[in-house]
Amino acid sequence: MRPLPIGVFDSGVGGLTVLRALQAALPHESFLYLGDTARLPYGTKSADTISRYAHQATRALVERGIKLLVVACNTASAVACDDLRAHFPGIPVLGVVEPGARAAVRASKRGRIAVIGTEGTIKGGAYTRAIAREDGAAVVVGRACPLFVALAEEGWTDGPIPTAIAHAYLDDLVDDVDTLVLGCTHFPLLSSVIAAVAGSRVAIVDSADTTAAAALELLDRADLRASEVDTTPTRTRVPVRLLATDGPERFARVGSRFLGLTLHADAVEIVDL
Amino acid sequence: MRPLPIGVFDSGVGGLTVLRALQAALPHESFLYLGDTARLPYGTKSADTISRYAHQATRALVERGIKLLVVACNTASAVACDDLRAHFPGIPVLGVVEPGARAAVRASKRGRIAVIGTEGTIKGGAYTRAIAREDGAAVVVGRACPLFVALAEEGWTDGPIPTAIAHAYLDDLVDDVDTLVLGCTHFPLLSSVIAAVAGSRVAIVDSADTTAAAALELLDRADLRASEVDTTPTRTRVPVRLLATDGPERFARVGSRFLGLTLHADAVEIVDL
Numbered sequence: 094m095r096p097l098p099i100g101v102f103d104s105g106v107g108g109l110t111v112l113r114a115l116q117a118a119l120p121h122e123s124f125l126y127l128g129d130t131a132r133l134p135y136g137t138k139s140a141d142t143i144s145r146y147a148h149q150a151t152r153a154l155v156e157r158g159i160k161l162l163v164v165a166c167n168t169a170s171a172v173a174c175d176d177l178r179a180h181f182p183g184i185p186v187l188g189v190v191e192p193g194a195r196a197a198v199r200a201s202k203r204g205r206i207a208v209i210g211t212e213g214t215i216k217g218g219a220y221t222r223a224i225a226r227e228d229g230a231a232v233v234v235g236r237a238c239p240l241f242v243a244l245a246e247e248g249w250t251d252g253p254i255p256t257a258i259a260h261a262y263l264d265d266l267v268d269d270v271d272t273l274v275l276g277c278t279h280f281p282l283l284s285s286v287i288a289a290v291a292g293s294r295v296a297i298v299d300s301a302d303t304t305a306a307a308a309l310e311l312l313d314r315a316d317l318r319a320s321e322v323d324t325t326p327t328r329t330r331v332p333v334r335l336l337a338t339d340g341p342e343r344f345a346r347v348g349s350r351f352l353g354l355t356l357h358a359d360a361v362e363i364v365d366l
Numbered sequence: 367m368r369p370l371p372i373g374v375f376d377s378g379v380g381g382l383t384v385l386r387a388l389q390a391a392l393p394h395e396s397f398l399y400l401g402d403t404a405r406l407p408y409g410t411k412s413a414d415t416i417s418r419y420a421h422q423a424t425r426a427l428v429e430r431g432i433k434l435l436v437v438a439c440n441t442a443s444a445v446a447c448d449d450l451r452a453h454f455p456g457i458p459v460l461g462v463v464e465p466g467a468r469a470a471v472r473a474s475k476r477g478r479i480a481v482i483g484t485e486g487t488i489k490g491g492a493y494t495r496a497i498a499r500e501d502g503a504a505v506v507v508g509r510a511c512p513l514f515v516a517l518a519e520e521g522w523t524d525g526p527i528p529t530a531i532a533h534a535y536l537d538d539l540v541d542d543v544d545t546l547v548l549g550c551t552h553f554p555l556l557s558s559v560i561a562a563v564a565g566s567r568v569a570i571v572d573s574a575d576t577t578a579a580a581a582l583e584l585l586d587r588a589d590l591r592a593s594e595v596d597t598t599p600t601r602t603r604v605p606v607r608l609l610a611t612d613g614p615e616r617f618a619r620v621g622s623r624f625l626g627l628t629l630h631a632d633a634v635e636i637v638d639l
Contacts, residue, residue: 103431106377130410130411131411131415132404132405133403133410136402137406138403138404138612138613139612141614142404142613172441183574211615239516239519239520240513240516240517240520240522242516243512243513243515243516244513246512247512247513249513249534253530254527254530254531254534257526257527258527259531261522261527289377292491339411339412340412340415343485351384
């Protein structure tokens with residue numbers, strides 16, 4: 094079988110936190126990542142628009158050849174996954190919401206769960222519905238935390254300013270919950286500040302790790318795992334190919350923080366959707 | 367002459383601060399406002415992409431009939447104004463950068479000017495060039511302040527968090543300048559915090575007011591001013607028509623803060639560019 098890559102799609106660089114978790118869990122796989130940087134952020138846009146963008150992005154990845162699509166954007170996962178499955182029946186589609194919801198239910202001792210994310214993710218209520226499917230008795234509260242996105246992109250991930258903003262968003266929210274879901278791919282960069290403000294009684298669930306575990310399971314079930322013995326010559330092997338719809342310099346600079354290693358702008362290929 | 371409206375274009379709701387200044391300066395005019403909310407923000411996107419979006423937005427306004435185009439988005443003004451003038455020769459085009467630069471030079475006593483804006487505006491250097499054309503000896507420093515945009519959209523416009531963020535962005539910047547240009551339409555909402563942090567030695571220039579004055583001058587010169595005696599029946603007179611490319615609810619909710627009066631979602635017409 095031709096060793097097709099796993100496609101990963103996000104509105105921008107945030108999904109690189111999911112790519113990082115996928116690479117750690119699946120070191121023998123190759124990846125094709127697409128960040129729709131020309132149209133980010135999705136979090137403030139309507140469901141119809143997000144769905145249309147998700148279709149275009151998926152088509153671009155499917156045309157290049159992928160064996161699995163990971164929708165690494167919470168907003169797009171919440172809105173477009175079912176629709177993408179219907180339109181691209183040949184490709185298994187994995188979002189970040191379902192694995193995150195499952196992990197939250199597992200982590201929660203009293204079934205009181207808070208979800209933080211963008212305005213679009215929270216308003217859409219997909220986490221609430223996904224958690225209810227896992228545990229009908231769970232009580233879920235959501236809160237949009239848009240400034241966390243700006244902080245992560247700016248690289249202001251610790252110190253008094255992120256801490257003050259975390260207090261403003263979270264203080265009254267965490268009082269009555271035992272689990273907090275980071276329902277936005279930008280938020281893992283702020284996880285230490287968020288965890289400190291939430292306090293040790295509150296379990297923090299990052300859906301990147303749980304999505305990677307779900308991807309592994311899905312590949313196994315479908316017998317799509319890459320061989321551990323890679324027969325591709327090292328010279329031609331590309332573990333990650335990065336596509337973006339705009340701004341390779343910014344993608345590389347900001348993306349480096351999200352992926353946890355230095356990216357160069359000339360490694361980012363610009364595509365038009 | 368048919369009383370055509372003035373077209374105002376922005377990437378989102380920020381330009382409503384410019385619309386507000388235009389309405390105050392030109393109470394007899396009607397306005398057609400377009401916010402490209404499906405693709406905001408422009409500030410982090412490349413010049414080519416911003417130019418393409420500005421063309422599409424301008425075409426949409428020109429097709430509906432306007433007598434003057436005000437590009438209320440700093441990023442688009444910086445990148446696309448000359449290009450728009452070449453492509454739409456029948457429509458006078460006014461950006462916010464030139465009037466802002468002129469006002470800065472007038473306000474500055476020692477010719478030491480700081481400009482704050484989005485990443486795209488600052489990186490593009492349009493204010494620096496425009497100020498240099500007015501005063502070749504002026505020293506201009508620029509700084510991108512992306513978190514100010516998120517604060518304005520969130521409505522966090524005073525108190526300790528905006529103040530701490532303003533200190534982080536501005537403390538070393540304002541040390542050596544006598545004038546600070548608010549080079550982003552979102553920033554007037556934070557002007558009291560910015561002015562307090564900058565200190566009373568520093569003059570604050572808001573390009574919305576100066577753009578409105580320039581629009582008045584341009585209309586007079588071209589003999590395009592609306593008659594002060596409005597003969598349109600009150601019932602059919604529409605002083606402002608609002609178009610957006612996405613999310614009428616969010617446009618109305620966030621836009622109300624920028625325009626300074628309550629907007630309703632059903633007053634926002636969705637258009638596809």
